[in-house]
Amino acid sequence: MKKSIKVFAPATVANVVCGFDILGFAVNEPGDELMMELTEKPGVNIVSIEGDEGKLPLDPQKNTVSASVISLLKQIGREDLGVNIRLKKKMPMGSGLGSSAASAVAGLFALNELLDQPLTKEQLLPFAMEGEALACGHGHADNVAPALFGGFTLIKSYEPLEVIALPVPNLYCALLYPHVDVPTRDARQIIRSKVLLKDAVTQWGNIAGLISSLYTQDYDLLGRCMKDVIVEPVRSMLIPEFDKMKETAMENGALGFGISGSGPTVFSLYRSADNAQKVLSNLKQLLASKGIESNIYLSEINKNGPIVL
Amino acid sequence: MKKSIKVFAPATVANVVCGFDILGFAVNEPGDELMMELTEKPGVNIVSIEGDEGKLPLDPQKNTVSASVISLLKQIGREDLGVNIRLKKKMPMGSGLGSSAASAVAGLFALNELLDQPLTKEQLLPFAMEGEALACGHGHADNVAPALFGGFTLIKSYEPLEVIALPVPNLYCALLYPHVDVPTRDARQIIRSKVLLKDAVTQWGNIAGLISSLYTQDYDLLGRCMKDVIVEPVRSMLIPEFDKMKETAMENGALGFGISGSGPTVFSLYRSADNAQKVLSNLKQLLASKGIESNIYLSEINKNGPIVL
Incomplete structure (x- = not known):
C-alpha cells in the first residue's frame, strides 16, 4: 500500500x-x-x-x-x-x-x-x-x-x-474566465421552469445531432448543433460582452461558442490550436478594453479524467 | 426513358x-x-x-x-x-x-x-x-x-x-393499428405548448442516449431510452388499452413500446421476430376481447426507403 x-x-x-x-x-x-x-x-x-x-x-x-x-x-x-x-x-x-x-x-x-x-x-x-x-x-x-x-x-x-x-473529438477548447461574479445558484434561478415545446424540440434536434457528430467525427455538424434556444438567451445576459465575444470567435474559426456550465466562463471549440489562441487573445483584449480582467486557457479535450502525477 | x-x-x-x-x-x-x-x-x-x-x-x-x-x-x-x-x-x-x-x-x-x-x-x-x-x-x-x-x-x-x-438497428418492429379514430390534428392539439424544463431535460437525456445506442448497437440502452415524459402521457389516453398493451409487450421481450407518430398505431421493437409475433397475437386478442378490431404487421427496419418493384 x-x-x-x-x-x-x-x-x-x-x-x-x-x-x-x-x-x-x-x-x-x-x-x-x-x-x-x-x-x-x-x-x-x-x-x-x-x-x-x-x-x-x-x-x-x-x-x-x-x-x-x-x-x-x-x-x-x-x-x-x-x-x-x-x-x-x-x-x-x-x-x-x-x-x-x-x-x-x-x-x-x-x-x-x-x-x-x-x-x-x-x-x-x-x-x-x-x-x-x-x-x-x-x-x-x-x-x-x-x-x-x-x-x-x-x-x-x-x-x-x-x-x-x-467518443472524444480531436478538437481544441478555448476557455475564458472573465472576473465577474455569477453564483451557480443565481444562474440556475433565472432559468424559467417551463419552456415552449417548440423550443424543446429545437433543442433535442440539436442534442441528437451533436451526439451523432461525435460518432461520425463530423465536426462541422457538431458546430451547427452547438445552439441553445433555452438557457443561453437568459444566462448570457449575466456575461459581459457575450454576443461580441461569440461573434469574434465564430468569425475566427470557432465551430461553436457558449457558456461553460452556469458561467461566467465561456468556451469555444476549434480544429486548430492557432485559431483558438488567436481568439483567446482577442477576447482577453476585448474584455480588458472594458476594464474586465480574465483568465484564458487553451487545451485539447481531456481523454482520461484524473491522473497520478 | x-x-x-x-x-x-x-x-x-x-x-x-x-x-x-x-x-x-x-x-x-x-x-x-x-x-x-x-x-x-x-x-x-x-x-x-x-x-x-x-x-x-x-x-x-x-x-x-x-x-x-x-x-x-x-x-x-x-x-x-x-x-x-x-x-x-x-x-x-x-x-x-x-x-x-x-x-x-x-x-x-x-x-x-x-x-x-x-x-x-x-x-x-x-x-x-x-x-x-x-x-x-x-x-x-x-x-x-x-x-x-x-x-x-x-x-x-x-x-x-x-x-x-x-445507423439502422437489426431489430424487428411490431405494429398494431387499432380501429379507432385519432385524427392527427386532434392528437397534436392535446399536447401542451409549454413543458417543464425538467421534463425536457429528461427527454433530451433519452434522445441523446438513443442516438448513442444506434451507433454502438447497444439495444438494451435503446430500450431504456424509449421513454417519453411529455407526449405519451397525454396521447396514450386516446388509445384503448395502451397501458395494458405496453405491459404485455415489455413482459414479452420488447425493448420499448410506444405510439407510432400521433397514433393510434402502437409499435414495439424486438431482437427476436418470434417475440414480436407472439406479442402481436396477444395484443390483437386483447383488443378483440374489448370489441376492437386491429391490423398487425411484423417487419424488420426498412433500410432503403422506396424501391422499384
Missing part, C-alpha cells in the same frame, strides 16, 4: 451549449492538484488549501473533498484510516468550470488509487455527486462525470443514474 | 417515443404501391386509387401524390409531361403510420426514376414535405424523411432543413 500520492483532476465544461444538465467534457487545463497521505491516526484532515484565497472551508464535514472522502471510507468500511489532504486549487472557483467537481474527483481518485482501486469509476461517481451537492446545493453529475471519466460524457438519466462515455 | 414504373414506399414510425418531431424510421411492411406512366398529353392525373375506401381526393391539386408531383415537374421545368398515376393504398390511413408521406414519397420517387434521377433524395425531400402539409396541415418531415431515405432518420433542424441518416 502506497502511503502518499499526488493527483490531478481536470476542469470541465458542462452543458456544451445544447445539452443542459446532461452533457459535459473535460479539459487538460486548468484543473486541481491534490496530495493525499494515509496515516495511522483515524480521521480525515484538510491540512492545507492553496489558491482558494481562503474561501474554502477547512472543516472536514463541510469541505467538498474531505466530505466525499469520508463518505467513501464509510462505504468501504475503512473509517480506521487516517487521511491527510493538501489541495492546490489551480483553477478559478465559481467560474463555471466545475471547480468543486474537480476537487471532489481528485480526492476520491487519490484515495481509490492509494487503496489499490477497491471501486470502479462508476462506483466513485455517486460520492463525487455528494461532494458536488455540498458545494453547489444540487447533486448534478454534468461536471463530476466528465471530471471522473474524462472525454465527453452524457448523463442519460439520474434515476437510475446512467452515464455514457461518448 | 422508361414509359412506366411500379414502386413501393414504406410506412414509417415517427417520434420513436422520445424523439417527438425529430426522429423516425421506416418499415418493410406495410406501405404503398404506385404505378406511374408518362404520356404525351401534358398534365398530371390520378387515374385510380385502390384501398382508400374512396376517402382520398382524385383532384390533382388536392391529392398529396399528384400535388407534390406537379410541384416537382414545375421545379425541373417539365410541365410538358403527362403523368398518369395509379395508387394502391396498402396501409391504413390516419393511423399514425405516415400514410400520406408514403404516398407522396412513392409518387416523387417514381417520377424521379422515370426521368433518370434528375434530383437526389435530399432534393426530393421538400416536395414530399409539401405533399405532407397538404394532407396533414403541417409540413413536418419526421415521416417523409424515413420514408424517402429508409432506416432511422433524424431531423436535426427545420430552418435550415437538415436530415441525418442514423
Whole structure:
C-alpha cells in the first residue's frame, strides 16, 4: 500500500451549449492538484488549501473533498484510516468550470488509487455527486462525470443514474474566465421552469445531432448543433460582452461558442490550436478594453479524467 | 426513358417515443404501391386509387401524390409531361403510420426514376414535405424523411432543413393499428405548448442516449431510452388499452413500446421476430376481447426507403 500520492483532476465544461444538465467534457487545463497521505491516526484532515484565497472551508464535514472522502471510507468500511489532504486549487472557483467537481474527483481518485482501486469509476461517481451537492446545493453529475471519466460524457438519466462515455473529438477548447461574479445558484434561478415545446424540440434536434457528430467525427455538424434556444438567451445576459465575444470567435474559426456550465466562463471549440489562441487573445483584449480582467486557457479535450502525477 | 414504373414506399414510425418531431424510421411492411406512366398529353392525373375506401381526393391539386408531383415537374421545368398515376393504398390511413408521406414519397420517387434521377433524395425531400402539409396541415418531415431515405432518420433542424441518416438497428418492429379514430390534428392539439424544463431535460437525456445506442448497437440502452415524459402521457389516453398493451409487450421481450407518430398505431421493437409475433397475437386478442378490431404487421427496419418493384 502506497502511503502518499499526488493527483490531478481536470476542469470541465458542462452543458456544451445544447445539452443542459446532461452533457459535459473535460479539459487538460486548468484543473486541481491534490496530495493525499494515509496515516495511522483515524480521521480525515484538510491540512492545507492553496489558491482558494481562503474561501474554502477547512472543516472536514463541510469541505467538498474531505466530505466525499469520508463518505467513501464509510462505504468501504475503512473509517480506521487516517487521511491527510493538501489541495492546490489551480483553477478559478465559481467560474463555471466545475471547480468543486474537480476537487471532489481528485480526492476520491487519490484515495481509490492509494487503496489499490477497491471501486470502479462508476462506483466513485455517486460520492463525487455528494461532494458536488455540498458545494453547489444540487447533486448534478454534468461536471463530476466528465471530471471522473474524462472525454465527453452524457448523463442519460439520474434515476437510475446512467452515464455514457461518448467518443472524444480531436478538437481544441478555448476557455475564458472573465472576473465577474455569477453564483451557480443565481444562474440556475433565472432559468424559467417551463419552456415552449417548440423550443424543446429545437433543442433535442440539436442534442441528437451533436451526439451523432461525435460518432461520425463530423465536426462541422457538431458546430451547427452547438445552439441553445433555452438557457443561453437568459444566462448570457449575466456575461459581459457575450454576443461580441461569440461573434469574434465564430468569425475566427470557432465551430461553436457558449457558456461553460452556469458561467461566467465561456468556451469555444476549434480544429486548430492557432485559431483558438488567436481568439483567446482577442477576447482577453476585448474584455480588458472594458476594464474586465480574465483568465484564458487553451487545451485539447481531456481523454482520461484524473491522473497520478 | 422508361414509359412506366411500379414502386413501393414504406410506412414509417415517427417520434420513436422520445424523439417527438425529430426522429423516425421506416418499415418493410406495410406501405404503398404506385404505378406511374408518362404520356404525351401534358398534365398530371390520378387515374385510380385502390384501398382508400374512396376517402382520398382524385383532384390533382388536392391529392398529396399528384400535388407534390406537379410541384416537382414545375421545379425541373417539365410541365410538358403527362403523368398518369395509379395508387394502391396498402396501409391504413390516419393511423399514425405516415400514410400520406408514403404516398407522396412513392409518387416523387417514381417520377424521379422515370426521368433518370434528375434530383437526389435530399432534393426530393421538400416536395414530399409539401405533399405532407397538404394532407396533414403541417409540413413536418419526421415521416417523409424515413420514408424517402429508409432506416432511422433524424431531423436535426427545420430552418435550415437538415436530415441525418442514423445507423439502422437489426431489430424487428411490431405494429398494431387499432380501429379507432385519432385524427392527427386532434392528437397534436392535446399536447401542451409549454413543458417543464425538467421534463425536457429528461427527454433530451433519452434522445441523446438513443442516438448513442444506434451507433454502438447497444439495444438494451435503446430500450431504456424509449421513454417519453411529455407526449405519451397525454396521447396514450386516446388509445384503448395502451397501458395494458405496453405491459404485455415489455413482459414479452420488447425493448420499448410506444405510439407510432400521433397514433393510434402502437409499435414495439424486438431482437427476436418470434417475440414480436407472439406479442402481436396477444395484443390483437386483447383488443378483440374489448370489441376492437386491429391490423398487425411484423417487419424488420426498412433500410432503403422506396424501391422499384
